[in-house]
Amino acid sequence: MTYEEFADTRLAPLLRYAVMLTGEPHQAQDLVQETMVRVQLNWRRVARADSPERYVRRMLTNQYVDWRRGSWVRRVLLRGEPDTSVPMPTDHAQSAVDRDQVWSWLSRLPRRQRAALVLRYYEDLPDVEIADTLGCAVGTVRSSISRALATLRAEYVEA
Amino acid sequence: MIEDDLRAAFVRHEPLTPSTGPLRVAIDRLAAVRRRRRQRFQAAGVTLALLGALGVGVPHLRPDRQVEGPSLSGQPAGAQSGALNVLLVGVDGFGDQPSYRLADSVLLVHIPADRSRPYLISLPRDLEVSIPGRGVEKLNSAFYTGAGEPRPDLDAGYDLTRQVVADLTGVRVDAGAVLTFAGLRRITEAVDGVEVCLPKEVRSWHTRRTFPAGCQLLDGDASVDLLRQRRYPPDGASDRDRNAQRYVAGLVRRAVAQDVLTSPVRLTALLSAAGKGLAVDDDGLPLTRLVAVLPELKTVDPVGLSLPVGPPAGNASRLPLDPKQGPEFLAALREDRVAQWAAQHPEQVNPVR
Numbered sequence: 404m405t406y407e408e409f410a411d412t413r414l415a416p417l418l419r420y421a422v423m424l425t426g427e428p429h430q431a432q433d434l435v436q437e438t439m440v441r442v443q444l445n446w447r448r449v450a451r452a453d454s455p456e457r458y459v460r461r462m463l464t465n466q467y468v469d470w471r472r473g474s475w476v477r478r479v480l481l482r483g484e485p486d487t488s489v490p491m492p493t494d495h496a497q498s499a500v501d502r503d504q505v506w507s508w509l510s511r512l513p514r515r516q517r518a519a520l521v522l523r524y525y526e527d528l529p530d531v532e533i534a535d536t537l538g539c540a541v542g543t544v545r546s547s548i549s550r551a552l553a554t555l556r557a558e559y560v561e562a
Numbered sequence: 563m564i565e566d567d568l569r570a571a572f573v574r575h576e577p578l579t580p581s582t583g584p585l586r587v588a589i590d591r592l593a594a595v596r597r598r599r600r601q602r603f604q605a606a607g608v609t610l611a612l613l614g615a616l617g618v619g620v621p622h623l624r625p626d627r628q629v630e631g632p633s634l635s636g637q638p639a640g641a642q643s644g645a646l647n648v649l650l651v652g653v654d655g656f657g658d659q660p661s662y663r664l665a666d667s668v669l670l671v672h673i674p675a676d677r678s679r680p681y682l683i684s685l686p687r688d689l690e691v692s693i694p695g696r697g698v699e700k701l702n703s704a705f706y707t708g709a710g711e712p713r714p715d716l717d718a719g720y721d722l723t724r725q726v727v728a729d730l731t732g733v734r735v736d737a738g739a740v741l742t743f744a745g746l747r748r749i750t751e752a753v754d755g756v757e758v759c760l761p762k763e764v765r766s767w768h769t770r771r772t773f774p775a776g777c778q779l780l781d782g783d784a785s786v787d788l789l790r791q792r793r794y795p796p797d798g799a800s801d802r803d804r805n806a807q808r809y810v811a812g813l814v815r816r817a818v819a820q821d822v823l824t825s826p827v828r829l830t831a832l833l834s835a836a837g838k839g840l841a842v843d844d845d846g847l848p849l850t851r852l853v854a855v856l857p858e859l860k861t862v863d864p865v866g867l868s869l870p871v872g873p874p875a876g877n878a879s880r881l882p883l884d885p886k887q888g889p890e891f892l893a894a895l896r897e898d899r900v901a902q903w904a905a906q907h908p909e910q911v912n913p914v915r
Contacts (some may be wrong), residue, residue: 410589414582423572428580436589437713443593469661469712505564505571524565525572555564 406446409455410439417463423521424467426510434470438463461536464522468514468537508558516551519544644675645898649738651723652746652789652806653705653716661712663742665705665723667789667806670731671864674898680864681900682810682914684803686871690880691726700880701726705740716740732896746789747782749813753820755779756812758788759915764805767793785809800868804912807866811914814864865904866912867891 414435421431442449442459452458509517515537522533534541652667654660665687672681687702696707701723708722709715720740728735741749750756759777766772766787773780773788780788788805795801870887874880883889887907894903904911 410586414586415579418582418585419576419579422575422579426575428578431578432580432585436585436592439589440593440596443589444596466712505567506575509568509571520568521572524568552564555568559564 404450404455406443409442409449409459413456413459414439417459420460420521420526421463421467423525424464424514424518426506434463434467438466457532457536460526461538464518464536465538468518504558505555508555512551512554516547516554519548520551523548645733646673646736647671647733648673649720649724649727649735650810651705651720651738651740653709653719653740653742654790655714655742660714662706663709663714663716663719665702665719667803668701668723668727669803669806669810670727670733670735671810672733672895672900674900678901680814681904682807682864682866683895683900684800684807684866684868685727685730686803686869686881687799688874688879688881689730689869689871690875690882691730693722693726698880716742731892743786743790747786750780750782750785753813753816755781756785756809756816758785758805758808758812760805760808761913762795764788764791764801765794766791780809780812803868804866804914807864807912808914811864811866864914866914867900867904867910868912870910 417439418431418435421434422428425431425434438459441462449455449458509520512520518537519533522528522536523530528536530541530544534544537544648671650667650669650671651665652669653663654666655663668685668687670683670685672683674681685701687700689701690698691701691704693699693704693707696703699707704723704726705719706714709719720738724735724738757777757779758773760773760775763775764773768790769787771784771787773784789802789809791805792799792802795805870884870891871881872884872888875882883892887910891903894900
């Protein structure tokens with residue numbers, strides 16, 4: 404497979420995955436751009452992997468989890484807190500509000516936990532593959548997902 | 563159920579995904595830029611480090627320097643003196659892509675106008691300096707700040723270090739290079755090892771190696787190991803700086819002994835051995851001119867010096883410039899009187915052999 408072929412088929416799914424990770428299109432673009440530049444420059448190594456797709460997803464996930472200082476965090480801070488001022492719920496709007504609440508609660512989770520949730524509930528990957536992507540043990544994946552779910556459930560109760 | 567809500571939330575936000583067309587163009591463009599930069603490093607690296615260390619260079623290059631390089635806070639002394647200053651920055655970090663890099667050693671190679679011999683001037687990594695946009699910090703963080711995280715950019719790290727060094731010393735930096743551990747290893751191997759003469763035994767903090775007192779031939783790995791050591795030596799980072807000077811002196815001797823610089827064949831071999839462990843100052847003297855000029859120094863045996871510093875300031879571990887000797891030394895450097903200064907302060911001279 405060439406880099407071009409890979410990009411033809413995989414760029415869109417990667418970008419969607421990055422949107423789910425970051426919750427926001429611009430950061431998703433940055434994340435995918437940075438990852439894919441490295442993919443292109445090191446294409447031979449990527450192509451040698453058993454599954455280039457998985458390899459690149461792991462690169463992108465690491466990039467997301469590891470981005471510490473630099474433009475990344477500054478942007479996150481500039482974006483401000485997720486909007487928690489929910490309008491007074493009326494009956495017919497209630498379910499829409501709930502749905503957007505889930506999205507904003509997600510943004511408060513630690514990045515590893517969010518990545519684990521996205522990998523399981525959006526990418527529908529088995530735990531073994533999630534563990535491979537995050538570079539940790541299967542048990543760690545399960546515990547971080549259950550912690551994340553517990554956090555979200557607690558938000559439900561409060562809301 | 564929360565799981566179902568999550569799945570639904572993800573699917574519902576799919577339309578946020580931007581189109582891939584512009585992104586793909588941006589990726590290709592950025593990759594092309596980085597690829598070019600990488601190739602440039604590969605070609606240029608070892609030559610410049612070696613020539614810089616040797617202090618090649620010289621009269622032919624003078625005319626260019628009037629127009630090139632940043633003007634330094636109204637202090638044109640360096641430019642007028644005909645002296646040459648080459649900045650060598652040794653940075654830490656292993657692997658292809660470490661997430662950050664600090665400057666372990668900052669070495670200014672000073673070639674006086676009379677081309678008598680090179681002077682290796684160590685600027686302590688803990689030196690208190692003012693870093694634009696960051697405030698008062700240690701010198702080694704200038705590289706870190708410039709290079710950024712998590713994909714440190716050697717060019718940017720060098721640029722900021724160069725600016726800080728120029729502001730501090732008031733001399734123009736004519737050329738320079740950044741050397742990573744990998745670059746150091748390859749250079750060492752390209753000349754079949756470098757002989758380093760140590761006054762005292764040095765134990766490695768990182769490996770089981772012990773470097774005995776006296777002269778020894780170091781291979782690439784051993785050179786990297788030696789130049790990382792600052793924990794065991796009594797004088798810490800300063801002792802490491804002295805060892806870096808001893809290494810450069812040994813490298814210079816080795817290169818001269820092997821006729822590297824006068825033999826096109828050897829030079830080409832060395833060039834191809836160069837890796838991406840080296841980044842080169844593009845805004846400095848044109849490389850082609852540097853390569854074309856042969857050493858004209860009367861002797862290549864360097865003199866090792868350190869910028870005089872005082873005791874740590876307050877509870878910080880930063881080392882301020884020595885209030886008396888520091889400015890005197892810098893004035894001597896700007897006015898091309900380093901030989902005289904070294905003669906007057908023999909205790910500041912580090913024996914490199």
